[in-house]
Amino acid sequence: MIHFRLANSTPNEISAILEFWISNAENGSRPNDSAEAIEALMDQDPEALILAVDTDEIVGTIIAGWNGWRGGLYRLAVREDMRSQGIGRLLVERALERFRSLGVHRVDAMVLDDNEKAHKAWEAFGFVRQDNWSRWVKTP
Ligand SMILES: CC(C)(COP(=O)(O)OP(=O)(O)OC[C@H]1O[C@@H](n2cnc3c(N)ncnc32)[C@H](O)[C@@H]1OP(=O)(O)O)[C@@H](O)C(=O)NCCC(=O)NCCS
Numbered sequence: 001m002i003h004f005r006l007a008n009s010t011p012n013e014i015s016a017i018l019e020f021w022i023s024n025a026e027n028g029s030r031p032n033d034s035a036e037a038i039e040a041l042m043d044q045d046p047e048a049l050i051l052a053v054d055t056d057e058i059v060g061t062i063i064a065g066w067n068g069w070r071g072g073l074y075r076l077a078v079r080e081d082m083r084s085q086g087i088g089r090l091l092v093e094r095a096l097e098r099f100r101s102l103g104v105h106r107v108d109a110m111v112l113d114d115n116e117k118a119h120k121a122w123e124a125f126g127f128v129r130q131d132n133w134s135r136w137v138k139t140p
Contacts, residue, residue: 001054002052002053002054002059002060002087003052003053004050004051004052004053004090004091004094005050005051005053006046006047006049006050006051007038007042007049007050007051007061008042009038009039009042009043009046011035014035014038014039015035016058017038017049017051017058017061018033018034018035018038020058020061020077020079021033021061021075021077023079023080024077024078024079024080025061025075025077026077026111026112026115026118028112029112041063041065045065045066047064047098048063048064048065048066049061049062049063049075050062050063050064050091050094050095050098052078052087052090052091054082058079059078059079059082059087060077060078060079060082060087060088060091061075061076061077061091062074062075062076062077062091062092062094062095063075064094064095064096064098064099066098066099066102066104070104070105070106070107070108071095071098071099071102071104071106071107071108072107072108072109072110073092073095073107073108073109074109074110076088076091076092076109076118078091088121088125089121089124089125092125095107109122109127110135111129
């Protein structure tokens with residue numbers, strides 16, 4: 001039975017999350033993930049990384065990051081053989097619950113333009129694509 005919980009920062013959990021992302025997340029056009037990055041996230045915002053877990057195994061993830069200004073959703077992913085069963089929607093709902101409890105006014109998600117399956121999902125979750133913005137990036 002699937003349940004949802006916050007990720008913890010034990011080395012085992014962090015490597016399970018990294019492995020899960022390699023096989024199941026959107027990995028194009030972005031820097032590689034690392035244990036240090038997950039540890040930094042957990043230090044900064046310990047309630048951001050939410051997992052869907054089946055028995056002891058990770059089957060879904062989302063980061064509901066709060067930077068004090070906006071809510072940002074990252075690393076939404078569901079295990080490939082468990083998609084289209086509503087797990088993605090439940091992860092997003094949990095993330096939105098967190099944002100509501102923090103009084104966040106606006107939430108966004110970065111989605112690659114060619115990830116059309118994900119577009120359908122975000123649309124189904126009630127998100128609206130804004131075509132009049134582009135992302136501008138730089139390594140600090
Ligand atoms: C995007 C993703 C997280 C959706 O997870 P999921 O558990 O399959 O999502 P859900 O079952 O909650 O479905 C949500 C909606 O997506 C749409 N959807 C799901 N699977 C679909 C499919 N195979 N084809 C078309 N639409 C689909 C449906 O509209 C569904 O809406 P509904 O609940 O009203 O039927 C999952 O496909 C995934 O992990 N993809 C790879 C990683 C990725 O691209 N992440 C998004 C990065 S921005």
